[in-house]
Amino acid sequence: MTHTALAPQLVDTLNAPHGGVLKELYVPAAERAALKQRSATLPGWDLSIRQLCDLELLLNGAFSPLEGFLTRRDYDRVVQELRLADGTLWPMPITLDVSEAFAASIQVGAEIALRDSQGVPLAVLDVQDIYFPDKLREAREVFGTTDTTHPGVADLLERSHPVYVGGTLRGIQPPQHYDFAELRQSPRELRDWFARNGWETIVAFQTRNPMHRAHRELTLRAAEQVGARLLIQPVVGRTKPGDVDHYTRVRCYHALLKHYPRNEATLSLLPLAMRMGGPREAVWHAIIRKNYGASHFIVGRDHAGPGNDRDGKPFYDPFAAQELLARHQQEIGIRIVPFPAMVYAANRDTYVPSNEVRPDDVVKDISGTELRRRLQTGEDIPEWFTFPEVVDILRERYPAGAKKGVALLFTGLSGSGKSTLAEAVIAKLLERSSRPITLLDGDEVRKHLSKGLGFSREDRAANVTRIGWVASEIVKHGGIAICAPIAPYADTRAEIRRLVEQHGIFVEIYVSTPIDVCESRDRKGLYAQARAGKIPQFTGVSDPYEVPANPELSFDTSTADAGALANQILAHLRNRGWLVD
Numbered sequence: 001m002t003h004t005a006l007a008p009q010l011v012d013t014l015n016a017p018h019g020g021v022l023k024e025l026y027v028p029a030a031e032r033a034a035l036k037q038r039s040a041t042l043p044g045w046d047l048s049i050r051q052l053c054d055l056e057l058l059l060n061g062a063f064s065p066l067e068g069f070l071t072r073r074d075y076d077r078v079v080q081e082l083r084l085a086d087g088t089l090w091p092m093p094i095t096l097d098v099s100e101a102f103a104a105s106i107q108v109g110a111e112i113a114l115r116d117s118q119g120v121p122l123a124v125l126d127v128q129d130i131y132f133p134d135k136l137r138e139a140r141e142v143f144g145t146t147d148t149t150h151p152g153v154a155d156l157l158e159r160s161h162p163v164y165v166g167g168t169l170r171g172i173q174p175p176q177h178y179d180f181a182e183l184r185q186s187p188r189e190l191r192d193w194f195a196r197n198g199w200e201t202i203v204a205f206q207t208r209n210p211m212h213r214a215h216r217e218l219t220l221r222a223a224e225q226v227g228a229r230l231l232i233q234p235v236v237g238r239t240k241p242g243d244v245d246h247y248t249r250v251r252c253y254h255a256l257l258k259h260y261p262r263n264e265a266t267l268s269l270l271p272l273a274m275r276m277g278g279p280r281e282a283v284w285h286a287i288i289r290k291n292y293g294a295s296h297f298i299v300g301r302d303h304a305g306p307g308n309d310r311d312g313k314p315f316y317d318p319f320a321a322q323e324l325l326a327r328h329q330q331e332i333g334i335r336i337v338p339f340p341a342m343v344y345a346a347n348r349d350t351y352v353p354s355n356e357v358r359p360d361d362v363v364k365d366i367s368g369t370e371l372r373r374r375l376q377t378g379e380d381i382p383e384w385f386t387f388p389e390v391v392d393i394l395r396e397r398y399p400a401g402a403k404k405g406v407a408l409l410f411t412g413l414s415g416s417g418k419s420t421l422a423e424a425v426i427a428k429l430l431e432r433s434s435r436p437i438t439l440l441d442g443d444e445v446r447k448h449l450s451k452g453l454g455f456s457r458e459d460r461a462a463n464v465t466r467i468g469w470v471a472s473e474i475v476k477h478g479g480i481a482i483c484a485p486i487a488p489y490a491d492t493r494a495e496i497r498r499l500v501e502q503h504g505i506f507v508e509i510y511v512s513t514p515i516d517v518c519e520s521r522d523r524k525g526l527y528a529q530a531r532a533g534k535i536p537q538f539t540g541v542s543d544p545y546e547v548p549a550n551p552e553l554s555f556d557t558s559t560a561d562a563g564a565l566a567n568q569i570l571a572h573l574r575n576r577g578w579l580v581d
């Protein structure tokens with residue numbers, strides 16, 4: 001598919017947009033420069049990632065019939081009844097949340113410039129309404145819960161601003177995307193492409209995950225069942241925290257697309273910020289797909305499901321989305337293709353819908369969790385499950401075992417043996433391989449990275465977090481970071497762990513040598529000075545050290561030899577497959 005921004009508008013015989021008209025909100029090209037100039041004089045609001053995604057889909061018509069962010073009247077009815085004030089079906093509140101300070105600086109009738117993170121103006125909002133929403137009510141009505149384990153609820157209650165601004169939009173330019181630009185068609189561009197290629201009956205498939213053979217089988221069967229061509233339209237805006245990043249996913253989709261019959265399937269990306277709102281979200285997704293020209297929409301089990309709540313129970317019944325959509329499909333004007341999970345019947349070497357499994361079938365499946373585990377350990381991922389090209393892409397993104405970056409955090413009192421153990425571990429690693437190793441020793445770091453910081457709680461936290469940040473970058477690049485600060489606070493250590501584990505392995509090693517031993521060593525003479533009151537806030541003497549609750553390893557260096565302890569650390573890494581000799 002090619003980018004068709006400049007193609008003339010074709011008359012399409014496709015499914016009409018929701019509400020009948022594709023609401024594209026950009027001002028005519030001739031007026032853009034003037035509006036852009038004018039926007040520089042207006043109060044400006046820098047959009048969050050969610051707002052940026054919403055704006056893009058408002059401006060290009062994917063959210064037709066909306067013409068801007070919801071006013072109170074529309075908002076109230078959407079929250080309560082899944083309808084705009086004029087009665088049109090619309091399940092998800094699309095709102096512009098701002099700070100109280102910003103809200104106080106504008107009035108109804110004002111214009112505000114909506115800007116991206118770099119300050120580039122993308123649109124002007126004509127303010128029609130400024131209101132305080134009842135967010136708990138919104139959470140209960142829209143998501144059915146106020147439990148912040150739900151990512152949509154957490155975003156609403158913990159990360160969105162308290163005031164909503166409603167009004168209509170005049171678009172200046174779309175948000176800039178440098179990645180996969182040729183796959184980011186607007187509804188108009190996709191409709192034109194369908195029309196040019198003679199596609200009329202189109203079944204859309206929504207996904208936020210990599211696609212494997214089961215998805216291929218499912219989408220092909222769904223398309224065949226309704227006599228449609230297939231639009232694979234994955235979400236690349238914001239999905240569920242922890243999902244595979246969209247760059248990796250799009251490479252996987254590209255690889256998979258080669259395994260579809262020619263001219264039967266096409267790929268286009270949707271910059272949507274998902275709310276993980278289950279049934280309501282499914283209705284929203286269907287409306288969006290209709291706006292892109294699809295006549296059918298595939299809805300599987302647990303569509304846009306946020307997983308389990310605080311008590312381990314699913315937030316939504318797995319079939320609630322299919323049921324709600326079934327009730328509304330007529331009104332929306334898009335046909336729902338409900339689809340059961342496809343499973344592999346090994347005895348027949350074929351995929352079958354789970355409701356067509358025969359009693360003698362040997363059914364095999366690999367769950368998302370199991371796939372992640374196999375990627376982690378480097379275990380085989382069979383060809384019946386996914387195509388080898390897809391496995392290669394995933395393995396490059398999630399290297400297993402010894403290809404992973406590793407950070408070791410030695411934590412303990414001054415003189416406990418952190419630097420000595422770190423030195424011994426480094427020497428033994430270098431004996432074995434030339435893998436890059438960086439030492440981030442407490443004393444040493446304070447001479448450059450943390451120069452100027454003292455020993456207050458804030459300064460120590462800043463120092464240790466900086467070490468953690470550098471370590472996480474090293475781990476991201478597949479290297480080994482050896483960190484040896486005192487790191488006296490549990491919350492800062494947890495923060496380092498979080499930073500590092502996004503990219504690789506984190507091993508916390510508590511050097512538990514008792515203070516009297518550290519003090520008797522007094523290698524640098526600091527304890528004597530601290531006792532004499534000449535060094536204030538000295539860890540273990542006049543400042544706290546919070547003992548790690550669950551370190552991976554723990555050593556008292558009072559009696560054991562440093563070389564022997566270093567060997568134990570290497571053995572820990574080797575046993576888990578993170579080190580090969």
Ligand SMILES: Nc1ncnc2c1ncn2[C@@H]1O[C@H](COP(=O)(O)OS(=O)(=O)O)[C@@H](OP(=O)(O)O)[C@H]1O
Pocket residue numbers: 413414415419441442443446455459460461463464484485486487488524526535536537538539543
């Ligand atoms: N007030 C006070 N408390 C603790 N330590 C002190 C203090 N003043 C100076 N030093 C010396 O600084 C080293 C500790 O620095 P760190 O960066 O590792 O500390 S922290 O993690 O930020 O708490 C520590 O080095 P190590 O002995 O290697 O731990 C001390 O030599």
Ligand SMILES: Nc1ncnc2c1ncn2[C@@H]1O[C@H](COP(=O)(O)OP(=O)(O)O)[C@@H](O)[C@H]1O
Pocket residue numbers: 412413414415416417418419420421484521523557558559560561562563565
């Ligand atoms: N098994 C051991 N491991 C580490 N250090 C030891 C051990 N036995 C004795 N020591 C001594 O204890 C002191 C620890 O100092 P150092 O490694 O600088 O600690 P830290 O970095 O925690 O302040 C050194 O003099 C070191 O030689």
